[in-house]
Amino acid sequence: MHDGGTRIPILKLGHLLLVTIQVDMHDRMALTLQEDLTDRIVETGARGVLIDISGLEIVDSFIGRMLADLAAMARVLDATTVVVGMRPAVAITLVELGLELPGVRTALTVERGMELLPGPSEIEAAGTQEDRDPGD
Amino acid sequence: MDKDTSHVEAVLRADRAQLLEAWMTAQLEAVTTRPDLLSGGELRVESDRFLAAFAAAVAEDDAGGDIDGPAWLDVRELLDDLSRTRATRGFTPTETAMFVYSLKQPLFARLQEALADRPAELGPTLWVTTVLLDRLGLFTTEAYLRTREDVIRRQQDELIELSTPVVKLWEGVVALPLIGTLDSARTQVVMESLLERIVETDSTIAIIDITGVPTVDTLVAQHLLRTVAAARLMGADCIISGIRPQIAQTIVHLGLDLSEVTTKASLSDAVIVALARTGFEIRRRAAAPS
Numbered sequence: 001m002h003d004g005g006t007r008i009p010i011l012k013l014g015h016l017l018l019v020t021i022q023v024d025m026h027d028r029m030a031l032t033l034q035e036d037l038t039d040r041i042v043e044t045g046a047r048g049v050l051i052d053i054s055g056l057e058i059v060d061s062f063i064g065r066m067l068a069d070l071a072a073m074a075r076v077l078d079a080t081t082v083v084v085g086m087r088p089a090v091a092i093t094l095v096e097l098g099l100e101l102p103g104v105r106t107a108l109t110v111e112r113g114m115e116l117l118p119g120p121s122e123i124e125a126a127g128t129q130e131d132r133d134p135g136d
Numbered sequence: 137m138d139k140d141t142s143h144v145e146a147v148l149r150a151d152r153a154q155l156l157e158a159w160m161t162a163q164l165e166a167v168t169t170r171p172d173l174l175s176g177g178e179l180r181v182e183s184d185r186f187l188a189a190f191a192a193a194v195a196e197d198d199a200g201g202d203i204d205g206p207a208w209l210d211v212r213e214l215l216d217d218l219s220r221t222r223a224t225r226g227f228t229p230t231e232t233a234m235f236v237y238s239l240k241q242p243l244f245a246r247l248q249e250a251l252a253d254r255p256a257e258l259g260p261t262l263w264v265t266t267v268l269l270d271r272l273g274l275f276t277t278e279a280y281l282r283t284r285e286d287v288i289r290r291q292q293d294e295l296i297e298l299s300t301p302v303v304k305l306w307e308g309v310v311a312l313p314l315i316g317t318l319d320s321a322r323t324q325v326v327m328e329s330l331l332e333r334i335v336e337t338d339s340t341i342a343i344i345d346i347t348g349v350p351t352v353d354t355l356v357a358q359h360l361l362r363t364v365a366a367a368r369l370m371g372a373d374c375i376i377s378g379i380r381p382q383i384a385q386t387i388v389h390l391g392l393d394l395s396e397v398t399t400k401a402s403l404s405d406a407v408i409v410a411l412a413r414t415g416f417e418i419r420r421r422a423a424a425p426s
Binding site for chain 2: 083084086087088090091092094095096100101106107108109112113
């Protein structure tokens with residue numbers, strides 16, 4: 001799935017796709033990720049995308065916009081995007097840059113992010129749906 | 137040592153005791169004296185020490201009255217100390233500087249007596265002396281201000297620390313009771329501590345209570361919205377509570393848009409909403425068993 005060390009791996013978890021960004025991204029990587037992710041969404045018919053950016057320590061306006069773009073692209077393909085694990089410093093930087101990522105859902109952890117995404121309709125994702133949303 | 141200060145040095149050496157008396161009288165008679173803050177005895181000790189240091193500095197000085205030079209180190213330390221204690225005791229800057237300026241009159245009188253037969257030298261001597269004392273007076277004012285600034289800075293730091301407690305209200309719910317005006321520096325601290333607590337406590341809801349914020353203007357609202365946006369990026373929803381009637385009116389008059397944020401009039405309403413969202417409810421226990 002991921003060829004070469006410069007690509008961000010995209011993992012399929014049942015009906016979800018999980019993108020884990022564990023290194024500081026440079027611009028080329030970001031563009032490759034956009035292509036890869038849209039390809040994978042179409043290929044797998046995924047309904048939800050989790051982008052874990054807990055490893056990201058430095059963001060600039062380009063990466064911020066890239067995140068918003070990723071979410072917008074996924075939405076066009078009928079998949080909901082949740083950005084999870086943003087660090088406080090990153091959040092403050094993005095707000096200072098005026099990139100408040102409107103329309104992107106966010107969560108503190110991958111687990112919380114999964115709760116936000118549409119439940120598995122026909123695909124198995126055992127263990128995640130039993131204890132979902134105790135308030136509903 | 138140049139010729140102009142030699143007379144000053146001579147007067148200080150010969151007449152120090154009388155000069156001290158005259159200076160004490162001048163200081164105690166002046167309107168700027170503060171017997172309530174500083175006793176006459178203390179003032180006498182300070183004055184005597186200053187005269188001694190001043191005399192030594194004038195004798196040593198060969199840089200032509202440069203009070204930043206090494207010869208004036210003792211005088212500077214003494215005045216620094218004096219300004220510091222006076223600033224903390226509640227003297228005004230004028231009252232502090234008058235300590236030095238009140239020396240002029242008695243010193244000039246002594247110089248006039250000493251140079252009665254050489255009027256040509258009196259002018260330059262007076263000029264040099266007055267320049268020296270002016271500089272020393274300004275030095276006390278600067279030292280005074282430094283002390284005051286230290287106090288202000290320390291209070292500011294304390295205020296920032298005091299005013300940003302982020303408390304955990306319930307599992308997954310943190311609250312930030314804001315007190316005082318929000319400026320940019322404070323917003324930064326508030327934002328950081330809120331976001332860090334959100335991570336620590338694994339919270340999904342943050343309540344920002346602005347009961348203690350006296351006024352909300354466009355800038356404060358902008359700071360609030362930025363905090364809300366940053367918390368949202370971390371995956372936590374914000375509820376703003378404690379909006380007083382006047383503040384609600386101001387917000388609307390200023391045309392501020394808070395529609396993106398859940399707002400509640402009181403903290404207890406916000407708590408109920410937060411608990412409902414996390415799946416809890418508060419209920420009164422059934423009546424005591426019969």
